């Protein structure tokens with residue numbers, strides 16, 4: 001279907017917005033009145049600019065507080081409308097959004113509202129304009145879509161229809177099935193927005209927290225399917241009021257918006273995209289470090305062995321169980337120390353995975369491989385992390401590991417096989433996100449990789465707010481924790497981490513302790529509270545306390561985890577899951593963050 005976006009969804013001047021919208025491949029725009037009023041461009045300029053960019057002006061909006069008012073106010077409102085019709089003619093826009101009145105002048109009288117809307121539609125038609133009437137969720141007397149439709153139906157004018165807005169409908173928990181009872185040709189416009197589920201005043205929720213479909217918790221795809229079943233054939237138009245997008249780069253937000261609509265059409269069963277190939281696990285995590293010593297020292301002490309060296313690049317392979325870590329010494333920033341630059345994802349069909357990623361506008365990373373290297377495709381996640389699609393060690397398929405020459409002898413100072421610590425694989429990786437790309441990242445992992453986002457959680461950090469949202473494959477085969485940390489000192493202080501899995505956390509912790517691995521100390525107060533909270537047996541609690549192991553549980557299982565100190569931007573976590581525990585120990589994040597701040601101060 002045709003795709004549109006309201007200018008209010010993007011940052012910048014009207015002209016910048018139009019450029020961004022066109023570049024992302026949209027067919028049209030809704031011009032938000034304030035954007036026009038604040039623009040130095042005349043309506044004719046805007047019309048010409050949009051035409052040059054190949055954009056239709058699908059809607060002009062909003063026209064407020066019109067209906068069900070006393071006669072003298074009505075006259076004034078009709079005069080106000082006439083002046084908007086003139087602006088619209090100059091713009092070349094033929095549909096005006098009228099939102100339900102919030103004015104104290106309006107009376108609770110559907111008959112009068114219908115009569116006034118009929119009058120307005122008659123005036124509009126003289127200008128070749130149509131009126132799309134929308135119920136604001138906080139409208140004074142009309143606040144639901146079915147009520148707005150009843151009034152439109154009663155007004156019975158060919159130039160009058162309704163505008164559906166998924167936020168207003170779903171935020172009030174109205175039943176969207178009723179949309180199918182509206183004749184499709186009377187749905188003049190469809191606005192789409194999602195939002196995180198929040199218990200708050202609906203106006204504040206709408207004006208500050210809307211997001212693109214797929215980023216929040218509303219069933220926008222279901223609503224869209226009902227609307228199309230009703231016979232709606234107009235544009236799918238995003239209308240998102242969001243404090244973050246208002247500040248972010250417009251070009252990038254527009255691409256995020258387009259990705260949202262492409263994925264939404266697929267979810268609603270309206271379009272097919274290349275199939276989703278959900279990654280089945282981690283092939284590797286790649287760390288870059290100019291000075292590898294602190295990092296390889298840490299890997300060795302965690303029980304990793306250096307097993308391979310890349311044939312053509314300064315990259316080493318370190319392994320323990322199914323956990324593989326690449327240490328890359330090319331092109332790293334010396335000041336920030338080791339950082340996580342890429343993640344290898346096990347994929348049953350890397351080519352198909354790349355096709356889907358490209359269709360969803362993910363930047364494909366140019367290959368920098370040598371002539372003999374195994375082909376390896378990668379796309380860039382919103383934070384710049386490169387995601388490689390791999391098939392590791394499958395017979396009949398080239399494996400990225402073929403590019404590594406085995407390192408035969410035991411390397412001095414590192415662990416050999418007898419000295420491993422029980423790490424079985426990578427449980428998850430945690431990737432800090434720039435605060436203004438957090439929603440974009442959740443949608444990216446959901447749409448491109450088919451991972452399911454959890455609800456976002458806000459946790460206390462001693463120096464601010466720590467926001468975390470995990471995305472995971474079915475059955476927890478692949479888990480990525482996205483987070484935003486307060487970072488008064490700038491980007492470089494935010495740390496990434498790799499969580500390693502073990503089947504016996506106590507044995508692993510004792511092993512590492514014996515070897516002098518620098519584990520993050522956890523305050524005694526934490527264990528006093530843990531004892532009180534869960535009534536753990538004293539002996540068990542004593543072991544956790546002794547080994548700085550944190551604990552959590554939910555209805556289906558338990559979670560044990562401890563952390564190493566931070567090296568550069570990176571630290572490691574070791575985790576054990578029992579039963580069906582599917583979380584990440586979020587309850588312990590506050591203690592962990594505080595312990596890391598304490599450790600950092602100690603280091604300084």
Ligand SMILES: O=C(O)c1ccc(O)c(O)c1
Nearest residue numbers: 062099134165206207239
């Ligand atoms: O917040 C508002 O006022 C507003 C205006 C126009 C819309 O289409 C809408 O959904 C909300």
Ligand SMILES: [Mg+2]
Nearest residue numbers: 134165191239
């Ligand atoms: Mg709206």
